[in-house]
Amino acid sequence: MAKKLLGTFLVHESPEGRTAGRIVETEAYLSDDPACHAARGETSRNRVMFGPPGHAYIYFIYGMYHCFNVVTAPPGKGEAVLIRSLEPVEGLELMQKRRLSHRQRKHQHISEKELCNGPGKLVIAMGIHRSLNGVNLERGDLRLQFPKEYFQFKIKTTTRIGIREGAELPLRFYIRDNPYISKT
DNA sequence: AAACGGATGGGCT
DNA sequence: GCCCATCCGTTTG
Numbered sequence: 001m002a003k004k005l006l007g008t009f010l011v012h013e014s015p016e017g018r019t020a021g022r023i024v025e026t027e028a029y030l031s032d033d034p035a036c037h038a039a040r041g042e043t044s045r046n047r048v049m050f051g052p053p054g055h056a057y058i059y060f061i062y063g064m065y066h067c068f069n070v071v072t073a074p075p076g077k078g079e080a081v082l083i084r085s086l087e088p089v090e091g092l093e094l095m096q097k098r099r100l101s102h103r104q105r106k107h108q109h110i111s112e113k114e115l116c117n118g119p120g121k122l123v124i125a126m127g128i129h130r131s132l133n134g135v136n137l138e139r140g141d142l143r144l145q146f147p148k149e150y151f152q153f154k155i156k157t158t159t160r161i162g163i164r165e166g167a168e169l170p171l172r173f174y175i176r177d178n179p180y181i182s183k184t
Numbered sequence: 185a186a187a188c189g190g191a192t193g194g195g196c197t
Numbered sequence: 198g199c200c201c202a203t204c205c206g207t208t209t210g
Contacts, residue, residue: 063192
């Protein structure tokens with residue numbers, strides 16, 4: 001599913017406006033994987049990971065940021081895919097405004113490449129709020145939209161970023177040669 | 185260009 | 198009390 005989500009569009013219709021991006025980098029977190037929040041059973045934080053697939057799992061990290069995931073396993077299993085980078089497609093000015101408001105030096109410009117090239121960054125740029133934790137991504141303001149036309153790309157597989165346990169597992173995927181990746 | 189440390193607070197043992 | 202699926206501004210080479 002982490003590979004299958006590459007190329008898919010993430011769309012958010014918010015009161016401020018509409019933003020959209022193409023998913024270009026993902027990581028899988030599996031039920032038997034020590035880096036997975038769900039690996040040691042259900043808690044109040046990871047509850048939606050054990051719910052139906054196609055819903056949003058959003059969690060708070062490092063005291064300042066949120067990460068957005070898609071639940072990808074049948075109820076009870078506890079698996080999700082972290083969305084790590086988007087290629088900005090729509091609402092770039094709104095993305096810019098949201099990103100700048102979270103910075104100290106607010107006059108500086110953020111390049112298109114850096115708008116959504118990281119899990120914390122894309123959550124800010126897309127205006128994804130913690131209140132969207134658990135929503136169905138098939139319909140609603142925050143949704144996944146599968147592309148109407150297929151286009152070819154090659155998938156690069158690497159190890160995941162920012163974890164200790166399970167760091168050797170090949171569970172990070174990105175579109176090869178895409179310029180909007182967090183780290184190559 | 186890379187390396188480093190501070191910010192900042194919820195989750196879990 | 199330690200850990201953490203991160204980002205940013207500053208320092209160093």
